[in-house]
Amino acid sequence: xxxxxxxxxxxxxxxxxxxxxxxxxxxxxxxxxxxxxxxxxxxxxxxxxxxxxxxxxxxxxxxxxxxxxxxxxxxxxxxxxxxxxxxxxxxxxxxxxxxxxxxxxxxxxxxxxxxxxxxxxxxxxxxxxxxxxxxxxxxxxx
Numbered sequence: 001x002x003x004x005x006x007x008x009x010x011x012x013x014x015x016x017x018x019x020x021x022x023x024x025x026x027x028x029x030x031x032x033x034x035x036x037x038x039x040x041x042x043x044x045x046x047x048x049x050x051x052x053x054x055x056x057x058x059x060x061x062x063x064x065x066x067x068x069x070x071x072x073x074x075x076x077x078x079x080x081x082x083x084x085x086x087x088x089x090x091x092x093x094x095x096x097x098x099x100x101x102x103x104x105x106x107x108x109x110x111x112x113x114x115x116x117x118x119x120x121x122x123x124x125x126x127x128x129x130x131x132x133x134x135x136x137x138x139x140x141x142x
Contacts, residue, residue, distance in 0.1 A: 019124060021074060023117030027082055028070040030110050034089060035066035037102060045095055055095075062088065079114055086110050 042059020049055055066085055072078040086107040093100030 019128070021117070022120040022124070023114060024073045024078075026113035026117040027073045027079065027110070030106065030113050031066045031070050031073075031082060031085065034085070034106055035063045037106070038066060038089065038092075039063040041092065041096060041099060041102075048096075082110060082114075 038059055042056050042063065045055040045059065046052065069078070069081050069085060072081055086103070089106055090100060090103030093103060
């Protein structure tokens with residue numbers, strides 16, 4: 001028999017589903033896309049610099065760091081980790097100047113994802129509160 005997660009063991013019929021954070025979803029999407037960019041940049045640097053394995057190794061490790069950091073975006077310090085990774089991506093422009101532009105564009109995307117996702121999450125909390133109040137005031141219609 002498969003082992004149940006804590007959320008599965010604690011579930012009861014009629015329990016409301018926990019809302020997933022749009023901010024975390026946007027942040028994880030940006031970090032996932034950046035992982036691909038970092039991986040392909042590592043391949044490009046590997047080819048441009050006489051097949052130096054250091055570029056490939058560091059690039060793959062950094063791409064893995066981008067993917068793994070997605071798991072921490074719901075933590076308080078998760079977005080700070082994301083900003084550090086944004087700076088690493090931008091500073092990779094010292095190895096390949098095109099990465100300055102790509103890193104800056106991704107940093108802007110990261111900022112917008114955090115900002116818009118946070119706004120959407122706040123709006124969802126208000127909407128849920130108003131829905132619960134309406135349902136309490138109109139039990140026959142709910």
